[in-house]
Amino acid sequence: EAGVVQSPRYKIIEKKQPVAFWCNPISGHNTLYWYRQNLGQGPELLIRYENEEAVDDSQLPKDRFSAERLKGVDSTLKIQPAELGDSAVYLCASSLGVAGGWSSYNEQFFGPGTRLTVL
Amino acid sequence: SQQGEEDPQALSIQEGENATMNCSYKTSINNLQWYRQNSGRGLVHLILIRSNEREKHSGRLRVTLDTSKKSSSLLITASRAADTASYFCATDATQKYGNKLVFGAGTILRVKS
Numbered sequence: 683e684a685g686v687v688q689s690p691r692y693k694i695i696e697k698k699q700p701v702a703f704w705c706n707p708i709s710g711h712n713t714l715y716w717y718r719q720n721l722g723q724g725p726e727l728l729i730r731y732e733n734e735e736a737v738d739d740s741q742l743p744k745d746r747f748s749a750e751r752l753k754g755v756d757s758t759l760k761i762q763p764a765e766l767g768d769s770a771v772y773l774c775a776s777s778l779g780v781a782g783g784w785s786s787y788n789e790q791f792f793g794p795g796t797r798l799t800v801l
Numbered sequence: 802s803q804q805g806e807e808d809p810q811a812l813s814i815q816e817g818e819n820a821t822m823n824c825s826y827k828t829s830i831n832n833l834q835w836y837r838q839n840s841g842r843g844l845v846h847l848i849l850i851r852s853n854e855r856e857k858h859s860g861r862l863r864v865t866l867d868t869s870k871k872s873s874s875l876l877i878t879a880s881r882a883a884d885t886a887s888y889f890c891a892t893d894a895t896q897k898y899g900n901k902l903v904f905g906a907g908t909i910l911r912v913k914s
Contacts, residue, residue, distance in 0.1 A: 724904030
């Protein structure tokens, strides 16, 4: 079974340029997540989709970041314009779904990430 | 913001020794999970322990959870060079927009052969 696919793996851009990352989750996974991981830190959630609906985008800097998951399968995360502080690894993850309640099980499967360097 | 805090930040041991990593968190949780990240790669889920469980085993991994102290530990027994990686605890808690995983900053483990 194929895992979570992300592209590109690496991206170097000048500040103020736009950039986009693509993610294809594991087949059948209705929940998709985008995380940002700064150097030496754990991942931080940017946005979570349930099918094509963004159910939690509270941590997404909406002035420059946007995301879409039009058909409820693959997703694109965009930054426009990029700033120096956006340099990080952008991780996509997917899971079968969130059951809710005290016994919820939420194993997430992560892609390899896109390492973004903004110069 | 990150809820979990791992301790130590870095750990260096010899192959065959045991490695213990600790995680503390701040709020009530549904479950706590441990992930491993090899250099330059994505995270891999290792083990999940529910809030009503105190200990769980998986192969060479042993996880404990103390909800009264809001802390967890991950023990890797008989470590191998291939265990060299960063280890993250992540707490699953019900928040405003549903369940959410919040990761700590991680422990860097180096196993020397």
